[in-house]
Structure formats: C-alpha cells, structure tokens
Amino acid sequence: MKNRYKMTISYEGTAYAGWQIQPRHRTIQSELERVLKELVRSKVRIHGSGRTDRGVHARAQVAHFDLAAPLIAAKLLGGMNALLDADIRVMRLGRAPADFHARLSAVGKEYRYLIHNGPILPPFVRNVRTWVREDLDVEAMRKAARHLEGKKDFAAFSANPNREVEGTVRHLQNLTVRKRGSELCIVARGDGFLYKMVRSLAGFLLRVGRGDLSPGTARDILDSGTRTATVPTAPPQGLFLWKVYY
Amino acid sequence: MKNRYKMTISYEGTAYAGWQIQPRHRTIQSELERVLKELVRSKVRIHGSGRTDRGVHARAQVAHFDLAAPLIAAKLLGGMNALLDADIRVMRLGRAPADFHARLSAVGKEYRYLIHNGPILPPFVRNVRTWVREDLDVEAMRKAARHLEGKKDFAAFSANPNREVEGTVRHLQNLTVRKRGSELCIVARGDGFLYKMVRSLAGFLLRVGRGDLSPGTARDILDSGTRTATVPTAPPQGLFLWKVYY
Numbered sequence: 172m173k174n175r176y177k178m179t180i181s182y183e184g185t186a187y188a189g190w191q192i193q194p195r196h197r198t199i200q201s202e203l204e205r206v207l208k209e210l211v212r213s214k215v216r217i218h219g220s221g222r223t224d225r226g227v228h229a230r231a232q233v234a235h236f237d238l239a240a241p242l243i244a245a246k247l248l249g250g251m252n253a254l255l256d257a258d259i260r261v262m263r264l265g266r267a268p269a270d271f272h273a274r275l276s277a278v279g280k281e282y283r284y285l286i287h288n289g290p291i292l293p294p295f296v297r298n299v300r301t302w303v304r305e306d307l308d309v310e311a312m313r314k315a316a317r318h319l320e321g322k323k324d325f326a327a328f329s330a331n332p333n334r335e336v337e338g339t340v341r342h343l344q345n346l347t348v349r350k351r352g353s354e355l356c357i358v359a360r361g362d363g364f365l366y367k368m369v370r371s372l373a374g375f376l377l378r379v380g381r382g383d384l385s386p387g388t389a390r391d392i393l394d395s396g397t398r399t400a401t402v403p404t405a406p407p408q409g410l411f412l413w414k415v416y417y
Numbered sequence: 418m419k420n421r422y423k424m425t426i427s428y429e430g431t432a433y434a435g436w437q438i439q440p441r442h443r444t445i446q447s448e449l450e451r452v453l454k455e456l457v458r459s460k461v462r463i464h465g466s467g468r469t470d471r472g473v474h475a476r477a478q479v480a481h482f483d484l485a486a487p488l489i490a491a492k493l494l495g496g497m498n499a500l501l502d503a504d505i506r507v508m509r510l511g512r513a514p515a516d517f518h519a520r521l522s523a524v525g526k527e528y529r530y531l532i533h534n535g536p537i538l539p540p541f542v543r544n545v546r547t548w549v550r551e552d553l554d555v556e557a558m559r560k561a562a563r564h565l566e567g568k569k570d571f572a573a574f575s576a577n578p579n580r581e582v583e584g585t586v587r588h589l590q591n592l593t594v595r596k597r598g599s600e601l602c603i604v605a606r607g608d609g610f611l612y613k614m615v616r617s618l619a620g621f622l623l624r625v626g627r628g629d630l631s632p633g634t635a636r637d638i639l640d641s642g643t644r645t646a647t648v649p650t651a652p653p654q655g656l657f658l659w660k661v662y663y
Binding site for chain 1: 427428429474498503504505506507508537538539540541543545
C-alpha cells in the first residue's frame with residue numbers, strides 16, 4: 172500500500188523561478204523536495220496540480236507525494252515549515268487515498284489576477300499586484316469577460332498550446348471582474364487552463380479597460396483560433412493560483 | 418516667505434534601519450533626502466512627525482521640508498516615487514503653511530500593532546505581522562487594555578524615557594484589541610507616545626493574552642513607575658504608524 176500524502180501550499184513567487192524544478196534555479200518544487208528529503212532522509216518526488224510561472228503566486232496550490240514508510244502528518248507539516256523560507260508555507264498536510272493525484276484528480280481551478288488601479292502603488296502590496304495607473308473602464312472589461320465565459324476554443328488566449336495532446340477547448344465557468352476602491356480582481360474559474368491562459372485573458376481585459384479594444388473583439392479573437400500580438404500576456408506578479416477543485 | 422511642503426509617506430520598514438538618518442545605515446529619512454536632493458539639486462532636510470524604529474512600518478508617516486524655490490507638488494511627488502525603491506512611497510505631497518511643523522503641530526497619533534495568531538504564518542503577511550502560535554485570550558487582553566486607557570504616567574511602559582524634557586505622562590485615548598479570524602489588531606491612539614511605548618504595551622498585552630499575567634497587573638505596573646522585565650518589548654514587524662493627527 173502506498174503512503175500517499177496531500178498538501179496545500181501557499182507561496183509568494185517573487186523570489187522563485189516558478190513551480191517546476193529546473194537545473195540551476197530556485198523553484199517552489201525544488202525547495203519543497205529539498206526540505207522533504209532533509210526530513211525523511213531520501214529523495215521524494217512531489218507532484219503539483221500544475222505549474223505556476225516565474226513570479227506567480229499561490230494561495231492554495233495542491234501537491235501529492237508518497238513515502239516509503241508512513242509519518243505523522245502534523246510532524247511533517249511542522250518540520251517542512253521549520254526548514255522552508257517564510258515565503259513558502261505548507262498550510263495543510265494529510266494522508267490521501269492511494270489513487271489521489273494532484274493533477275489528474277483535479278476537476279477545476281480558480282485563479283485570481285489582482286490589479287492596483289491608481290496613481291501610486293502602495294508599498295505593502297508591491298509584489299502581489301499588477302499596477303495600472305490609467306483609469307480602467309471596468310464595465311467594458313465586464314462586457315468583454317461575458318463573451319469569454321463558456322466552453323470554447325481558447326487557442327488564441329494561450330502561448331504555445333499543446334494542441335495534439337489535450338486540445339484547446341476549455342470550459343471557462345466564470346470570468347468576473349470585481350472592483351473595490353483602487354483594487355481590481357479578475358476571477359477565472361474553469362475545468363482547466365491552457366499555458367499562460369489567465370495572463371492572456373487578463374492582458375486582453377486590460378487592453379479593453381484602457382479603451383484600446385472594444386469588448387466585442389473577444390468573439391473575433393476566439394474565432395480566429397490564433398494567438399497574435401492583439402492579446403498581450405499580463406505580468407506575473409498579479410496572478411494567484413487561488414484554489415484547486417477535486 | 419518659506420516654501421514649506423507637507424508629505425504623507427507609506428513604507429514597509431523591513432529593509433531599513435528605522436526612520437532617522439544614521440551614518441552607514443539605510444534609513445527612510447536618508448532615502449527621502451537622497452531622492453529630494455537629486456530632484457532639487459541641493460541638500461534639503463526632511464522633518465518627520467517622529468522616529469520609527471528599525472523594522473517598524475508606516476501607513477501614513479507625515480513630514481515637512483522647505484525649498485529655496487517653489488516647485489509643482491505633483492511633479493515632486495512623481496519624481497520622488499520614480500527614484501525611491503518600491504517599499505517607500507510618497508502618497509500625498511502639497512504646500513503647507515509656513516508655521517506647519519510635522520512634529521510640533523501634531524496633536525495626536527494612532528499606531529496599530531498587527532498579530533497573526535495561529536499555527537502557521539501565511540507567506541503574504543510574513544513581514545508585516547508579529548506571529549503568535551499559542552491561542553491568545555483576547556478578552557483578558559481587552560480587560561488589561563481598559564486599565565491602561567486615560568491620562569497616566571507611562572514611565573513603566575517606555576524604554577529610557579526622557580523624563581526631564583517632556584515628562585512621562587501621556588493621554589492614551591484609546592487602547593483596543595480587535596479580532597477577525599486569526600488576525601489581531603491592537604489600536605493605540607493618544608496625544609503622544611514615549612520611546613517604545615506601543616511595543617511595550619503590546620508586549621505586556623501579549624503576556625496577558627498568553628495567561629502569564631492577569632489583566633489587573635496593568636495598574637500595579639503603571640503605579641510602580643519603573644520599567645522592569647515584566648514588560649517585554651514586542652517585536653517591530655507588527656507595528657505600524659497608522660495616522661498622525663493635526
């Protein structure tokens with residue numbers, strides 16, 4: 172029987188080259204594997220629900236791993252947090268069924284893209300907001316977002332989509348724009364996301380908000396099926412992996 | 418006629434040796450003076466409402482300075498923010514009456530001391546909260562706080578009080594403990610504060626919250642008029658200069 176564990180991880184991605192292990196780079200996955208190895212005295216592979224890019228954050232990334240011998244979850248959690256830098260924290264950790272898989276068992280994800288829309292970026296949120304000085308037309312952004320909701324081919328809103336393996340059709344169940352004072356939040360919830368899809372959606376919505384593009388352009392871009400310079404990739408520091416659904 | 422300016426500054430103090438200029442240290446005041454000098458091409462002294470210690474933050478510190486020739490406030494503000502690191506921001510800047518003085522004109526201040534009370538410190542607030550793992554008895558802290566409100570001699574809640582010049586009596590108009598989930602906030606509002614007074618009040622309240630001291634101890638400590646080891650100085654990273662009243 173496998174000793175499978177599931178954990179929920181929160182991290183500020185500013186200082187890391189993204190989730191995935193890469194040679195000669197400090198990544199979230201490599202930090203988690205490093206401390207786990209220190210605790211259990213053997214190499215353990217950690218499987219995330221998916222990658223996050225350099226500079227992207229997670230409120231609640233989910234991962235699983237297997238241990239040769241079972242250990243007390245609370246001790247593992249405490250031990251990992253004691254060894255990790257303070258910008259990564261294991262928030263929950265527990266035993267999981269042997270067939271639980273952080274990526275394959277996931278049925279949906281929620282991302283949030285946070286924007287500070289005002290003349291001055293407050294120092295306390297400098298690493299966790301995209302800063303937009305110019306007044307954004309939130310109503311236009313909301314109209315554009317409604318065109319993007321639903322089960323559609325999002326090839327035009329992805330970078331290098333891997334068409335062969337999983338196709339480019341995804342069900343974007345929710346794409347909403349919330350506003351509270353100078354803080355804007357784009358909430359994207361769906362059954363799956365293509366590579367750089369949320370940052371592409373955010374980049375497009377920001378162009379609409381600035382008045383560069385009309386909300387209806389969303390349909391034309393979707394129909395084109397081709398990624399062009401019309402859709403920019405919004406910067407990473409505003410993006411959070413918010414929740415993984417199982 | 419003096420060309421006097423008033424500015425409101427927000428900063429995360431983590432990377433600084435406090436507000437006040439010191440040789441061979443990076444401080445908030447020295448950074449502000451450095452960028453102002455670059456903009457106006459001459460040395461300008463900046464006067465704050467008071468010092469903040471190493472690692473302490475400000476939501477709204479206030480300072481004034483004089484220029485030999487008047488400059489457009491919006492340009493100064495934009496220029497300073499363009500030259501400052503992102504952890505210091507001039508939030509407002511404008512002309513002030515010649516007799517306005519950031520320290521001497523102040524009639525009161527509000528400080529807030531923020532605590533994360535839970536088993537894990539979330540990564541996004543790691544630099545701006547004091548972390549307390551053990552469950553705190555908030556009702557006991559509130560009882561103790563009520564003993565400390567009013568016009569009293571706070572010598573026992575200060576480090577090295579300068580008794581001769583300004584005495585040690587202050588009017589602490591409000592000392593309240595707010596709780597929202599795992600977040601605790603000690604709000605201290607008064608006509609003035611002694612050196613390290615807020616961190617001493619917070620250090621004492623945390624001891625009460627942990628059950629080390631009873632709320633009534635507050636009166637005995639006040640009456641003693643002497644600082645002892647009974648009152649620890651709480652760490653700096655939870656403290657914010659929140660507002661200066663004029």
